[in-house]
Amino acid sequence: MAAGNTPLVQFEQNEQGVVTLTLDDPATRNALTGSTMVDELLAAFARIERDPSVRVLVITAAGKAFSSGGNIHDMQRQIGPEVGSAALRQEYRHGIQRLPLALYALEVPTIAAVNGPAIGAGCDLACMCDVRIAADSATFAESFVKLGIVPGDGGAWFLPRLIGMARAAEMSFTGDAIDAATAKEWGLVSRVVPQAELLPVALELAGRMAANSPDAVRLTKRLLRESQHARLDALLELSAAYQALAHKTPAHAEAVERFVAARAARQARS
DSSP states (O other), X not given: OOGGGOOSEEEEEOTTSEEEEEEOOGGGTSOSSSSSHHHHHHHHHHHHHHOTTOOEEEEEEXXXXXXXXXXXXXXXXXXXXXXXXXXXXXXXHHTTTHHHHHHHHOSSOEEEEEOSOEETHHHHHHHTSSEEEEETTOEEEOOGGGGTOOOTTSHHHHHHHHHOHHHHHHHHHHOOEEEHHHHHHTTSXXXXXXXXXXXXXXXXXXXXXXXXXXXXXXXXXXXXXXXXTSOHHHHHXXXXXXXXXXXXXXXXXXXXXXXXXXXXXXXXXX
């Protein structure tokens, strides 16, 4: 929590089952470290996992920045002789590295609505989501090398999978920022919209996801995850098992009934 126990992550859920998490720490431009930000995000993810009414997650931020990444004041502390390398390794393992593991493992679809600069770990946070939508004012930088450090939060795993190794290397080795238009051209984001339209567009997309069978969407996300490293025969076997589960859900039965009824109505009119 920030000073005065004010949450750094705002949690809101609408009637469609879409949760919006808003990073809200203007003093640090929504830095992820050096505060309770990671713990609050993890608590929100755990809450979402326990709640079957949640169908989609949108992550966005208040203010002009999506996230400035690591807190520079916390980095000053880490440089000091009182913090050894072994302790720093554990800080990462039990700190920010819990974030990619938890967010990547969420069963519901996740959308990053990137409202401004996404820097370092902030860029990686967006990459951890399934879909990224950017405001036209957004920028993205895998900027760790500019501070003499490496992507400690999984960015070296996520970024090449999204934009390819060569472009990921360019971003990671220069630390330079790319604008929203370049991010779209490179496949880092799926669309770029005016700033004022960012959250409405993200919520509209989330609503279209939420309108589908929650079981089918969750199983489909799991298949997409497994497809990144599974053999085709193994993925087909898993797909058959998941399909057997999906065929027995009420949502599937209702969808088939609607289709049959609509076809019968069309035939009756012809």
